[in-house]
Amino acid sequence: MLKSFIYSQLYQWYERNRRILPWRETEDAYCIWLSEIILQQTRVAQGMEYYLRFVSRWPRVEDLAAADEAEVLREWQGLGYYSRARNLHKAAKMIVESQKSKDKRQKTKVEFPRTFEELRALPGIGDYTAGAIASFAYDMPYPAMDGNVYRVIARLLDIDEPFDTTAGKKLFHKQIEEILDRDHPRLFNSAIMEFGALQCTPALGDHCETCPLQSACAGYAHGTAELLPVRKPRPKVRDRWLTYHIYIKSTDRYADGIQSTDLFTIIQRRETKDIWYHLYEFPCEESSGLEDERVRGERSIELTHVLSHQKIHARFIIHKVQKMPEIPGTIRIRWEDLNDYALSRLTLRAIDRLRLTPPN
Ligand code: SF4
Incomplete structure (x- = not known):
């Protein structure tokens, strides 16, 4: 040449x-x-x-x-x-x-x-x-x-x-x-x-x-x-099932005679080094499949999220509560402050979906 x-x-x-x-x-x-x-x-x-x-x-x-x-x-x-x-x-x-x-x-x-x-x-x-x-x-x-x-x-x-x-x-x-x-x-x-x-x-x-x-x-x-070009065969993708719990507590506030409502939730930082290390997400449980653990009246969102070697099947269940559950490692924040935290892409997708129909 x-x-x-x-x-x-x-x-x-x-x-x-x-x-x-x-x-x-x-x-x-x-x-x-x-x-x-x-x-x-x-x-x-x-x-x-x-x-x-x-x-x-x-x-x-x-x-x-x-x-x-x-x-x-x-x-x-x-x-x-x-x-x-x-x-x-x-x-x-x-x-x-x-x-x-x-x-x-x-x-x-x-x-x-x-x-x-x-x-x-x-x-x-x-x-x-x-x-x-x-x-x-x-x-x-x-x-x-x-x-x-x-x-x-x-x-x-x-x-x-x-x-x-x-x-x-x-x-x-x-x-x-x-x-x-x-x-x-x-x-x-x-x-x-x-x-x-x-x-x-x-x-x-x-x-x-x-x-x-x-x-x-x-x-x-x-x-x-x-x-061309030719790639080596891709490794097998592993399926994982994650259930996220979005706890929402609303508190009424009065200022200057006007009533407004604040929404609170809890999030936690992911400490396991497998995926999304040190990013924030809602409290999460992993299982070997997604069982339906919703109670009547609770809303949920289901999302599939594909990473390079993993396919995540996620369900986000929304719980409206009077009192926040005490889950070790979680922090309580205002819903509108979620964007101040580095969130995993999957969590952002779920929040985006909820923005269309807010959780209150
Ligand atoms: S393969 Fe690429 S380099 Fe070759 S002729 Fe086509 S455009 Fe040009």
């Missing part, structure tokens, strides 16, 4: 088609890191909102390091995989701490790590993210292999080895190392990622017909492009 042909076609295509994304218009390693972690969780349109919120709330790494973990989790709410938000916060603290020990009087601005190895050593930063930061921020010759790039390489070279196994990763890495434009790594990585996102998309439609790399594409020539 002629590398110079690939580069010239790819860069011309990129010039004509690239989207203006704030994290591609900056060389600030901290901003690039934030965007990369957020975009592992979501698509560009939704990721943009989160990115802009994070950057405006914590514009520098030292601001994020000084934040409360609960605040970071709350801003992350809705993205799932909260361990990524925790690692983000932990890494920010580590960066600031390591500077403190170098610069005891803290006279200089906190500097983001500048080498691939330093980046790779931070929690939550793997080869991909370290490569992305090193190339986008510092124009260093490291590949940034995201799903889009795996797809482009698999098709260009007609590789049918699963890309998500150890052997597959090694093979793809070797190929991208060979193709990478070492004179312009920032441009190369940006262009190939965007090319995968917009041109060499999972469903190809007629994209191959307008593709500037068509004459160099082995997948197109062999008619295999649409079947």
